[in-house]
Amino acid sequence: MRRLKHQITYDAxxxxxxxxxxxxxxxxxILEAVQAMAAAEFEKRPREGDENDMDWGIIHGDFWSGNILLPSTPQFESSSPAQQLFIIDWEFAQxxxxxxxxGQLIGDLIERNHFRGAAASLNVLAGFVSGYGFPFTCRDGDDKDSNRLAFRVATHAGVQIIGCYIRRAPTGPLPxxxxxxxxxxxxxxxxxxxxxxxxxxxxxxxxxxALFV
Incomplete structure (x- = not known):
C-alpha cells in the first residue's frame, strides 16, 4: 500500500x-527535489530514528472526505452536545x-470548492485546521521551524490537488x-x-x- 500511495502521489x-x-x-x-524526499520517506521503516518524532506513525493512508461518515441529524437539531464521526476504509493504513x-483531506476539500463550487468545504477546512491545532505556537522564536508541519501539510495538499488529473480511469473525463x-x-x-x-x-x-495565521 505504501508503494501504491507513492505511485499515485509523489511519483506522478x-x-x-x-x-x-x-x-x-x-x-x-523543486518538484524533483520533493519527489526525491518523498521516495526516501516511503522507504523508511519504524525504529529508524523517528521514535521521538510525533509526526511519524500509523496513518490512515486514504484520508479524504469520502471516507468520513457524519450523523444524519444536523448538529443544531440534535440534543447530544457532541457529534460522532466515523472514519472508514482503512485498507491503505501504513x-x-x-x-x-x-494534507490529503485539505487538498480534497479545496478540490470540492474548485471543481464543484462547494464553498462550504472551505468552512470545513477552517474548522478542521483549527480543531487539529494549527497554527502551532512558536516555542523557539523561529517562525519557520514552528510551522514545519504546516509547510509539510501544505506541500502534500498540493500533491493531492495535482493528483486530481490521474485519479480517474485512463480514458475517463477530467474532474x-x-x-x-x-x-x-x-x-x-x-x-x-x-x-x-x-x-x-x-x-x-x-x-x-488558517495553517499559518
Missing part, C-alpha cells in the same frame, strides 16, 4: 505537471508522516473543464513550491492561511 507529480507548461514553468528542479493524511483542471494543477504546484520554500507570507494570503 512531475509527469502530470509536465503536461501543463503554464504550471511547470521553471519549477521542475507507517508514514501525518502530513500525508492531513472539471480543461480550464478548471489547469488552474487546479497550477494551484497544486504553487502549494508544493511555496511549501518547499517555506514561504509563510505567501500562504498567509492563500486559501491555506
Amino acid at each position: 507529480i512531475l509527469r502530470v505537471v509536465a503536461q501543463f507548461p503554464s504550471a511547470l514553468r521553471d519549477n521542475g528542479p 507507517y508514514g508522516h501525518c502530513a500525508y493524511d492531513i 472539471g473543464t480543461p480550464e478548471q483542471t489547469e488552474e487546479a494543477i497550477k494551484l497544486g504546484v504553487d502549494f508544493v513550491v511555496k511549501g518547499w520554500a517555506r514561504d509563510r507570507e505567501w500562504f498567509k494570503e492563500s486559501v491555506l492561511a
Whole structure:
C-alpha cells in the first residue's frame, strides 16, 4: 500500500505537471527535489530514528472526505452536545508522516470548492485546521521551524490537488473543464513550491492561511 500511495502521489507529480507548461514553468528542479524526499520517506521503516518524532506513525493512508461518515441529524437539531464521526476504509493504513493524511483531506476539500463550487468545504477546512491545532505556537522564536508541519501539510495538499488529473480511469473525463483542471494543477504546484520554500507570507494570503495565521 505504501508503494501504491507513492505511485499515485509523489511519483506522478512531475509527469502530470509536465503536461501543463503554464504550471511547470521553471519549477521542475523543486518538484524533483520533493519527489526525491518523498521516495526516501516511503522507504523508511519504524525504529529508524523517528521514535521521538510525533509526526511519524500509523496513518490512515486514504484520508479524504469520502471516507468520513457524519450523523444524519444536523448538529443544531440534535440534543447530544457532541457529534460522532466515523472514519472508514482503512485498507491503505501504513507507517508514514501525518502530513500525508492531513494534507490529503485539505487538498480534497479545496478540490470540492474548485471543481464543484462547494464553498462550504472551505468552512470545513477552517474548522478542521483549527480543531487539529494549527497554527502551532512558536516555542523557539523561529517562525519557520514552528510551522514545519504546516509547510509539510501544505506541500502534500498540493500533491493531492495535482493528483486530481490521474485519479480517474485512463480514458475517463477530467474532474472539471480543461480550464478548471489547469488552474487546479497550477494551484497544486504553487502549494508544493511555496511549501518547499517555506514561504509563510505567501500562504498567509492563500486559501491555506488558517495553517499559518
